[in-house]
Amino acid sequence: MFQSSYIELSTSALQHNIRFIESLIGPDVTFSSVIKGNAYGHGIEQFAPLAQSCGISHFSVFSADEALRLQQALPRPATIVIMGYIDTPELEWAVAHDIEFFVFEPDRLAHAARAAKKVGKPARIHLELETGMNRTGFDAGNLPTAEKILQENSDYLTLAGICTHYAGAESHLNHERVLNQQKLFREKVTQLKARGFVPEMLHTACSAAMVTFPETHMNLVRVGIMQYGLWPSPEIYEKYLRQHPEPSNPLRRIISWKSRIMSLKQVYKGEYIGYGASFQAPQDMVLAIVPVGYAWGYSRSLSNQGQVLIRGKRASVAGIVNMNVMMVDVTEIPDVKKDDEVVLLGHQYDESITVASFAELSTQLNYELLTRLPLNIPRFVVD
Template sequence: GHSRRLGVALPVHVKVDTGTHRQGVVPGEAAAFATAARERGLAVVGIATHFADIEDTTDHSYALRQMERFAGAVAAVRKAVGAVPFVHAACSAAALLFRQADFSLVRIGISLYGHWPSKETHLSWLLAHGRDGVSLVPALSLRVRIGQVKEVAAGSPIGYGRTFRPTRDTVVAVLPVGYAEGYPRALSNRAHALVQGRLAPVIGRVCMDIVMLDVTDVPGVRVGDVATLLGRDGDERVSAEEVAELAGTINYEILARLSPALPRVMT
């Protein structure tokens, strides 16, 4: 293979399917798989698994069984090929809930952004510890500058499909962002953004590259003002969790679908 042609032992991790039934070899075949990989010139430096339902329940008996299967596979692989330095199983939920899932390293994702993986994970923590001992602070915001401000007369249809007709003369802020950038179309006429620390309803359909807000109750809105679609502005906050609930999905999808083309600013 490539390893022999290059004259180096390419490092690989063996994925073990302990019950998610997605990627990986079954635990009973992990040692033979690792041995075969080594015989083909690969260096087995890691072994991994992934939990099936740790974020979906407060009953973690299945996850504990997965850990038992994984521990057996790790022991078998080490017996077959020697030391394996990187052993990993824990996603954010497992890293928060189970020290025994830490192994050599953990693969935190959503908690690195300051979000609990799910309500069930947070509840599991509270049930286990009786207190809220972990402080996760959302680190990601989605902000966009208003591209146009216009007045629309009462009764005039706004957006595709004419799905929104204001009952009063309305000041509309037009944002140059839409579902192409990862802001879900399912939020049409449902969500809110923040402008000057005040809630501004999303009105009309979310378009490919445009969102409209009702900013009638926000005084002095001008082109270039910042609208917050995710995050905090003053005392108000729009969370990924509430946006996900409105869109019929999970906070992971809201965060993961934000377009790579959006500029990232570290503050």
């Protein structure tokens, strides 16, 4: 059935971003495409095959359900790593299907060994170390237990990787903390190797660390937000430009979000628009009713300040964003008609609505805006 809005994913933009990222990491570092959060709102089922067609063969997800969706969506086999949640009963499925996963506590490691024995093949695990994020990972207190389990189950546990995650590499405020994390990670890896635990890969870098701390590239980088054409923060982009002066942004946003005008409405001077009394018409106005609201991921915090593009012109949200619709002011846009295209995010003629503009007008991070786009908005791959 037809939906009230739709999303387009640009093949050429993704190809461009992948080439740019590969130029930063070099040919000997594996590019793991992070597609948690429904591929940052882009859609696992649409984005993953597109990424694979652009040469990506390694993917990182958060949970087992995302791994299953990815496995079913890919036209060809690829390496899949679960970085977060996998329930104990799902471990056998993961081992049987060669899906790798992080282990960050002793019972997960012990359950992985038991699952591998039951399936009859080794579990490919990534040992996550606690270095200062204080979220998940083996710390000094329980790492000896992990070593004991690994030693006792060496036939059933393959150490595919040792990893950690940085606590805010996108901000200079966390610079010293991240440096301390790097130091602790190196020390722990050295200790583990000395005891015979040698991983196939070492990996710590997210998008921000990849740009800011080249020494974190190691064997693999876990690239999320940058492959979609967005910077982890303005600070990271500014730092990159200081080091590599370029006339334009080297990343290209791959997502566009569009709808159409559902109806046109004449409103007279002095009348209130929508719920409550937050907007009173300062003059006679023409409103376009757009069938997208906060139920579709367009934040209510953009009431009276969000903008869309219609006929290449900016149209401002008038009144409160409703659950399923919003009203935009098209008074000064000539020849507006029902069914005209409405760009919520992306380009139209010479104008553009950026993800950053959503962050500037609301409290949403770019990550948050994208991942809140509902699953049932249709997503299409375009050139």
